Amino acid sequence: MSLLKVGSLSAEKGTKTQGFVTVMDTDTVIPVTLVNGCEEGKTVLITGGVHSCEYAGIQTAIELAKEIQPEDIKGRLIICHPLNKNGFEARRPSIVPEDGKNLNRVFPGNKNGTLADKIAYMQVNEFQNQADFYIDMHGGEAHEQLTPYVYYVGNSTEEAVEIARNAASVMDCKYMVRSGATTGAYNYCGLQGTPSILMERGCMGIWDREIVDLYKKDVHNILIHLGLMKGPMLQTQHKAKDLVDLIYLNSDVAGCWYPSVDAGDEVKEGQKLGEIRDYFSNLLAIYYAEYDGVVLYRASALWVDKDSNIFCYGKPE
Ligand SMILES: [Zn+2]
Structure with a gap:
């Protein structure tokens, strides 16, 4: 498992690669960072911006992509920042502007469909299929007010649900929820037997230093919990309870x-x-x-x- 490859991007063991991956048969691209650790371990997929104006998750993904180096991790990271770049640039909440579809509602996608279908298809077949764990960072769309919380997949193998729940419980928030849904990027990942979580932090088009720092702490602690980063865990305020x-x-x-x-x-x-x-x-x-x-x-x-x-x-x- 030395070479990490996504689309036209690749990173040898002990290296990091940043660039754009083109969505098949289109001129749409996704900013992607590959961090291939010096030591072998799990592959974790992190996405921000499945929903285009959930800025806290997007900025957190951008900063993680810049900061995490191959020597920091045991294993491999694939970071999309953001997945729905066109929606982000158009400042259109929740949808891919070209087809008006909510990207999180079209998984597993379709290679012959419209742009949202193609992005989802590519996310599944190029990104998700390499992952041992998936972290999808959301954060209340422009028209939503929310309190931080985390979903973990419910429709998966017993083992994957347990792994996802344990990782979710690391997030510094008061509430977690076992998802009963089968739609959405992370739920599709769960249906394939891969543990995955969807985190919610930030909302209403707001992001700031405090929110992003908290979000980065969540991801750091989850990566430590999963064995990709070395401890100790950063201190948290809350222990999530199930709703x-x-x-x-x-x-x-x-x-x-x-x-x-x-x-x-x-x-x-x-x-x-x-x-x-x-x-x-x-x-x-x-x-x-x-x-x-x-x-x-x-x-x-x-x-x-x-x-x-x-x-x-x-x-x-
Ligand atoms: Zn969202």
Whole structure:
């Protein structure tokens, strides 16, 4: 396993290579860094910017790509920073501008499809298929407010779920969630039997030094936990607890959205979560919590479409 190769980029053992990988049959490229450690070990894939305006994850990936050197790791790192470069440059939240598709909803992709399908296909067949572990760094889109938390794959082998959960528990945040989904880059990776996690930190188009430093600490600790970097682990504030029975609340109507609670808040059964009103302030819909729980994220945009996700909350186990 001496040579690490992705598309036209390659890194010999003990070297680092940075450059652009072209998405098949297109002029779209992905900025990629390959770090091939001096010692052999696991291969870890790290992506930022599957969602194009989740800046905390993107900047963290950019800084990790610059800072981590072959002598720092035992094993190999593939870092995409960001995966959806076109969406990032167009400042279009969540989608690949050329086809309007949410990249995280088209995995495993299609080599004969539109650009989003091709990026996903390439991510699976060039990046994921080499990985022993996958870390996907998100961070609440421009229209979402969230509290930091982490998903670990739930639809995979028992062993992969356990490995993913143990790694997720290293993130410095209060909550983690076993994913029941089969869509998304990391969930597809899990379906193939590879442990993977999706981290959420930052939101609403904001990134700053503090958020990125916390995010880098999360990744460093996970790489130490996985045996790629040497310890000791950097000190953390929180120990993540599992949240279960998540409710992803969608709007019944389009309108102006007025939330009553924030991400990270605890809510009681029956407590008002928010309401939707029209342009004349007439009440269109009102939402209440179904159980005592914790808000992971909510829409922060003033406008919400019908059937759009406005709230996500879960129950401490
Ligand atoms: Zn995201």
